[in-house]
Amino acid sequence: MSDEKILEVKDLRTSFFIEGNEIKAVDGVTFDVPKGKTLGIVGESGSGKSISALSILQLIDSPGEIVGGEINFKGQNLLDYSEAQMRKVRGNQISMIFQEPMTSLNPVYTIGQQIREALKIHRGLDKKDGTEKSIELLELVGIPSPRKRVTQYPFELSGGMRQRVMIAMALACNPELLIADEPTTALDVTIQAQILELIKELQDEMGMSVVMITHDLGVVAETCDYVAVMYCGKVVEYADVKTLFKNPRHPYTVGLLNSLPRSDVDQEELIPIEGTVPAPHEMPDGCRFAPRCPFATDLCHSELPNLDDVGEGEQVRCWIYTDEWDGDPEVKVYEPEKRTSED
Amino acid sequence: MTVYIIRRILQLIPVLLGVTVLVFLLMHLTPGNPAQLMAGENAPPEMVAQIENRLGLNDPLPVQYFDYVVGVVQGDLGTSMRYNTPVIDEVAPRFWVTIELALYATVLSIFLGLIAGIISAVRQYSVADVSIMIVALFGLSMPNFWLGLMLMQWFSINLGWFPPTGWGSPEQILLPVITLGTAGAAIIARMTRSSMLEVISQDYIRTARAKGVKERIIIYKHALKNALIPVVTVVGLQFGALLAGAVLTEEVFAINGMGRLLVDSIMNRDFPVVQACILIISVVFVVVNLLVDISYKFLNKRIDLND
Numbered sequence: 108m109s110d111e112k113i114l115e116v117k118d119l120r121t122s123f124f125i126e127g128n129e130i131k132a133v134d135g136v137t138f139d140v141p142k143g144k145t146l147g148i149v150g151e152s153g154s155g156k157s158i159s160a161l162s163i164l165q166l167i168d169s170p171g172e173i174v175g176g177e178i179n180f181k182g183q184n185l186l187d188y189s190e191a192q193m194r195k196v197r198g199n200q201i202s203m204i205f206q207e208p209m210t211s212l213n214p215v216y217t218i219g220q221q222i223r224e225a226l227k228i229h230r231g232l233d234k235k236d237g238t239e240k241s242i243e244l245l246e247l248v249g250i251p252s253p254r255k256r257v258t259q260y261p262f263e264l265s266g267g268m269r270q271r272v273m274i275a276m277a278l279a280c281n282p283e284l285l286i287a288d289e290p291t292t293a294l295d296v297t298i299q300a301q302i303l304e305l306i307k308e309l310q311d312e313m314g315m316s317v318v319m320i321t322h323d324l325g326v327v328a329e330t331c332d333y334v335a336v337m338y339c340g341k342v343v344e345y346a347d348v349k350t351l352f353k354n355p356r357h358p359y360t361v362g363l364l365n366s367l368p369r370s371d372v373d374q375e376e377l378i379p380i381e382g383t384v385p386a387p388h389e390m391p392d393g394c395r396f397a398p399r400c401p402f403a404t405d406l407c408h409s410e411l412p413n414l415d416d417v418g419e420g421e422q423v424r425c426w427i428y429t430d431e432w433d434g435d436p437e438v439k440v441y442e443p444e445k446r447t448s449e450d
Numbered sequence: 451m452t453v454y455i456i457r458r459i460l461q462l463i464p465v466l467l468g469v470t471v472l473v474f475l476l477m478h479l480t481p482g483n484p485a486q487l488m489a490g491e492n493a494p495p496e497m498v499a500q501i502e503n504r505l506g507l508n509d510p511l512p513v514q515y516f517d518y519v520v521g522v523v524q525g526d527l528g529t530s531m532r533y534n535t536p537v538i539d540e541v542a543p544r545f546w547v548t549i550e551l552a553l554y555a556t557v558l559s560i561f562l563g564l565i566a567g568i569i570s571a572v573r574q575y576s577v578a579d580v581s582i583m584i585v586a587l588f589g590l591s592m593p594n595f596w597l598g599l600m601l602m603q604w605f606s607i608n609l610g611w612f613p614p615t616g617w618g619s620p621e622q623i624l625l626p627v628i629t630l631g632t633a634g635a636a637i638i639a640r641m642t643r644s645s646m647l648e649v650i651s652q653d654y655i656r657t658a659r660a661k662g663v664k665e666r667i668i669i670y671k672h673a674l675k676n677a678l679i680p681v682v683t684v685v686g687l688q689f690g691a692l693l694a695g696a697v698l699t700e701e702v703f704a705i706n707g708m709g710r711l712l713v714d715s716i717m718n719r720d721f722p723v724v725q726a727c728i729l730i731i732s733v734v735f736v737v738v739n740l741l742v743d744i745s746y747k748f749l750n751k752r753i754d755l756n757d
Contacts, residue, residue, distance in 0.1 A: 111653065125583035166656060166659055189630065194662045194663075194664065195662065196662070197659065197660055197661065197662035198660060198663075199662055202660065202661075203660040205653060205656070205657065205660075207653050208655065210653040211653045211656075211657045212654055212657065213654040213655055213657070213658070213672055213676070214654070214676065214750065215675045215750055216675075217674075224661060224663065225661045225662065226659075226662065228662050229662060273657070275658075276661065277660075291647060435489055443511060444618040450488060
């Protein structure tokens with residue numbers, strides 16, 4: 108973890124103000140993205156992972172608002188930037204691709220017009236140079252006959268092709284950081300693998316860093332170097348990907364892993380996480396996961412643990428790993444053998 | 451594209467034939483004998499019979515209809531009963547006045563409606579938005595003859611800025627155009643607002659923001675072109691209402707347009723002129739809606755006109 112950090116998010120808070128109530132969608136999120144590496148942000152729907160990503164580029168629409176924290180990009184806090192300064196960052200130094208390739212492209216402009224726009228804004232390329240560069244980019248993302256594609260409209264392309272176009276558009280200005288918000292969720296499984304591989308290849312080629320937002324631990328295992336697990340607007344565990352899969356610490360992370368099917372052992376059922384995610388307006392006082400946690404004690408229910416270091420750059424937000432822990436001192440959160448079937 | 455336009459024009463033929471049937475029957479289903487009307491109340495029966503023969507009123511209806519359609523196709527819209535002149539000579543000069551009035555009113559309503567609608571959508575729930583929507587509600591609810599009379603009262607009679615009647619000079623044109631265009635502007639403003647609000651929340655608008663596009667360009671380039679599709683439909687449909695409104699506006703401002711001619715002809719039972727006016731208004735309406743359909747293709751490439 109001694110690598111240079113391209114992005115450091117500290118105590119980020121983004122809330123939505125609806126009818127006088129504050130809904131804390133992102134509630135003190137902290138994570139780093141080492142340069143040239145991929146950070147995965149994992150969590151269920153509503154855990155705040157997408158809002159965290161949109162907050163980085165300040166693309167939060169009213170009634171949402173970033174209410175606190177720091178977003179340091181190459182040492183500069185983006186939250187101090189003016190809107191005009193942010194526009195120079197968006198699509199230029201930091202790019203983003205989205206979940207829905209079917210609706211993320213403007214239906215009334217050609218592929219070429221849409222890629223060219225970023226090149227015109229950030230590089231000042233005219234129509235002719237912009238078109239040439241667009242064709243190059245389409246070729247780079249593996250779109251066949253790019254010269255023909257630049258003149259086509261989004262509806263003439265399949266979902267996978269459109270996501271490739273989104274990637275081409277995002278990479279137009281050689282960004283240093285790419286934020287991918289569930290880039291494969293809406294795609295067929297075979298196309299998913301292709302898109303992930305493409306992102307990985309381009310990352311190696313261009314040396315950019317990636318924030319990969321997903322709810323799919325399979326995607327994390329394939330593409331990420333580091334992982335932040337989010338639950339109810341907070342990061343509950345941060346570790347490098349190997350450690351996370353080999354030695355998960357937070358009971359929620361363990362729950363996620365246990366609910367994944369495995370191919371290496373004989374397994375009859377998956378173990379689900381009991382209960383449901385609490386609604387935003389009825390967050391528990393203590394640990395957000397306590398009501399669903401098999402190990403929860405009175406302490407867990409009454410007080411929120413901090414995100415503490417627990418070793419080699421790993422952090423976990425759980426009382427079990429603190430001196431204050433009042434439950435069974437021998438508690439084993441992760442028992443790999445438990446995941447094999449009983450008989 | 452060309453194939454589509456040709457096909458659409460061919461499709462107009464049955465529609466227009468339907469219109470001629472209705473217009474033709476109009477003359478024959480209304481009570482009263484046109485020959486008697488032409489000859490006068492106290493005319494001798496021989497004279498009435500002579501006129502009936504001349505007009506072919508004793509022929510079977512299908513034969514009369516056929517003669518009528520053949521005449522229309524050749525540009526012969528019949529003879530005015532009141533002036534005893536070819537109908538086309540009565541209608542043609544009036545037609546251009548009405549088209550001019552309707553066109554200016556359309557341009558005004560599109561221009562005002564779009565600007566107001568965009569401002570409303572971009573600043574949703576602001577003072578500007580609420581004021582625009584209240585004004586639009588008034589514009590929509592106000593009968594245009596009343597608006598015309600009020601404008602005339604204030605600007606022509608009290609302030610003396612504009613002549614109260616007539617058509618031709620820019621000063622004469624302004625009040626009738628405002629009178630006729632207000633309702634359309636209100637409808638277009640409301641339509642633009644809701645259409646823009648829907649488009650602004652789309653994913654591709656977020657994509658444009660993520661590219662670093664300026665907010666102004668997002669509104670005018672990325673959002674507006676998508677939002678225009680339903681607005682254009684409304685403009686086409688409004689044109690029919692506009693032609694109807696033109697009748698009242700022409701009456702209020704004493705403009706010698708086709709609307710006024712139509713009303714006068716109905717009063718005087720000058721059926722050939724009534725028929726011609728209705729026929730022409732129908733053709734204009736159908737053609738305008740054809741133009742609207744074609745314009746979709748330029749707004750949204752996804753609409754396949756060959757389907």
